[in-house]
Amino acid sequence: MKQLYDVLIVGGGVVGSAIAREMSRYSLKIGVLEKNLDVCCETSGRNSGVVHGGFAYDTGSLKAKLCLEGNKIMGRLASELDFAFDRCGKVLVGNTPEDMETLERTMKQGAANGVTTLELVDKKRLHELVPAVNGEFAMYSPDSGIVDPFHYTIALAENACANGVDYFFDHEVTDIKRDEEGHYVITASRKEFHTRWVVNSAGLGCGKISELLGLKGYKIIGSKGDYIILDKRTGPLLPMPVYPVPSNTYMGIHVTNTTHGNVIVGPNADLTDNFTYYGVSSENMDYLAESASDLWPCIHKSDYIRNYSGILPKWVDENGTIQDFKIEIQDEIAPCAINLIGIESPGLTAAVPIARYAISLMAEREKLTENPSFNPIRKGIDRFAELSMEEQNSKILENPDYGEVICRCEKVTKAEILQAIHNPLGVDTMTGIKYRTRSMMGRCQGGYCQMRIAQLLEEELGKKESQIQYSRKGSFMFYGKVRQEVE
Template sequence: MKQVYDVLIVGAGVVGSAVAREMARYELKIGVLEKNRDVCFETSGRNSAVIHGGFAYDIGTRKAECCVEGCLEFDQVAKELDIPFKRTGKVLVGNTPEDYESLLKTIEIGKINGSVGLEIIDEERLHALVPAAVGKFAMFSPLSGIVDPFHYTIALAENAKMNGVDFHFDHEVIGIHRDGKGIYTVKTVQGNFNTRWIVNCAGLGSVKISEMLGIHGYRFAGTKGDYLILDKRVGPLLPMPVYPVPSTTYMGIHVTPTVDGNVTVGPNADYVEDFTNYGVPQKNMDYLAEDASNLWPHIHKSDYIRNYSGIQPKWLDGEGAVKDFVIEAREEAPNTVNLIGIESPGLTSALPIARRAVKLLVEREMPSLNKTFNPNRKGIVRFSEQSDEEKARLIAENSDYGEIICRCETVTKAEILQAIHNPLGVDTMVGIKYRTRSMMGRCQGGYCQMRIAQMIQEELDKDVTNVLYARNGSNMFTGKVRE
């Protein structure tokens, strides 16, 4: 039997999850189709995790408008969704007269875009803000910040779920057909769905979905960026992101603190055709460390704990220039909202993009408001961040808080259990990792990984061979070594 919706959203990255949340403000039956087994598996979880100030984007573009809007509202968003967010500020450092002129132009553009508080600071002020930064002067953006992209996307999706949205993971869309009555049949690898509206938030797959909808002509390029993650030992040396002077198309390799105390280094930017290869070659890691050391000289192999990469979907015109966000409703594809080229600053801009996408539907559909919509969501309490008194209270109420599963990140059994029984029904190792930070410390799961796999198996009554690390086929075990 086909499942019938008013709206189907294709893609559960940060923008798809934001659209789902904003769409839930109306009396509509909404579903989300995601090809992966969780939210945030692709571009949304593979970036610098920076909330940008909006000064790096062309005047009058949706990128500039949505970025500034998203930046200015993020304190309230973080409060509603109960996610970690730090408004650290950010510096773009320079050394030459050409750098200085470029930063003055950046400030001019930023002010027109609506960015707040931008200023040129001298070397003394720069080193007061970031003692280890290398530069003669800098542009300071006080409202830039850092966020956990996993927690943000998960929180958006969970808030949408609690407001009635259905999430269907492992449901890759392989065909779309509209009948004579205006009803779409969306074919997935797991079965078919019927819907009156479709919203394309497929990210790296958005051109493919756009073609299925009958909207042709978009050209994509993927830009792959590699990153290093450094141990928390060096975190105190970097109080805010440090960037070079940007070019017209690229923000450059930078160093960024995380909300959890690590440091990330990157990204480079290589055009790729394969949107599934996230490997990081050794030569790229060497290049990242060498280049970023010109900004911040505390990058040493002894502090490397992991690497990762992300691929951004860039919409190009006929001459190869990168274009603006596309948020459109086209006559040739009735009852659809099509989002193309949602790259950086997509994380910062997710909710502003979502509001504009939802508005296109609301203007045509005129749905009633959902009077029971609740914008607030409560996350998993992080034991490691509590006071000694609060830790004692938690343990007294639930003894599982007294058992540490992940030593590196001080993640308790109680937190792992909450993550296993998460509202979205995600059951992979990486799903637990994203929700608790277990397996993200210095040993990268060497101590806790097998215990977490056992907990998933026992709590969800799974056969041991069905416990997955992340994607289909990533089975943790093929069987028992001995009975």
């Protein structure tokens, strides 16, 4: 007998997982179809991790409204879901009269959007906020902040899972049709899934899924941004994100502190139609460093520990103009289908309000009954390195695996690695462990701990070495043993 879901969500990134979590507040059978092997493989895990203030978007737009709502509730979400969030503030730095005019317009737009805490600061106050910055004045946004995008997305997904949502990884949607009962039949990974409702939260794939739903005509382009990650020793020099004065469509190359002490430089913004290539050229790294050094002259190659890139899905009109978020139901073409198009920045900040907006459209069409057993609380993996000495000793007495450090750079213990390996979502990739524990994220980038973690995956999950994948499907790390034991 076929299983009928009430809702199937296509895409398990931060927005898809927020929708899953918020929908699990109701008595619904929910599933998530994710083409990757984890929830952080694309845009949700490849960004600056900034919680935006809501001043940078057109007044009256969904981007402005939902960003501001997301900013206001981020502290409560962090408390409920146990992820790192710091409301550290942000500055937009200027030097010229033209810069001042732009910042004054930004202040007015922010006020119109409902942002009440913005202020213009002079050079003296700017250097009190960020001593190492170059600039004559700035707009200061005290309500802006930073978040760990990996832990945030994972927390939403794990809480959804704990509240009954089924996650299906390595399930790329290839076909959507309707059966004689009017239900959707979704083909993913050569399997058929049946559902009353479908949600298109596919991010970079939103155009494709929209087409499969019969909702045609949306043009999605990719904006690829490259980043450099700097060593933690640079962290004390940057107490908050520093941005240049923005242009009409681009916030500019900036420097961002992180919740774990590193500094991120970038991004640039290059248009691309290749949504799977994440390489970073040396020329782009040089450009990022040179541009950002005008703002913050503390960038040195000796502090580079890694680079990465991310791609934003931008919905544009026939003239190439970037459009607002589109969150819709077109009843006459695709009834019971919630279509999300162009969910780019500030999608990380706005993820939960986006989810609630989408659910409100569903609630206009059918009565939703609250789930009496819904639990909003999720507990993450304790970071041993962040505990007091007394707490660390207690942990070791309770579980000796806390006394064995696997990742020296980030001081991640065997106990933490094991918790990550047995995570609620069943993710078993190397980056799955990395994103949950910060192992392999330090100065040596896994040079010391990576092989030990791979061995633990083999031992704990009964895998062969040739089955261990790094991140994406097919990213096998080993093809066999270098030496074979002879009996």
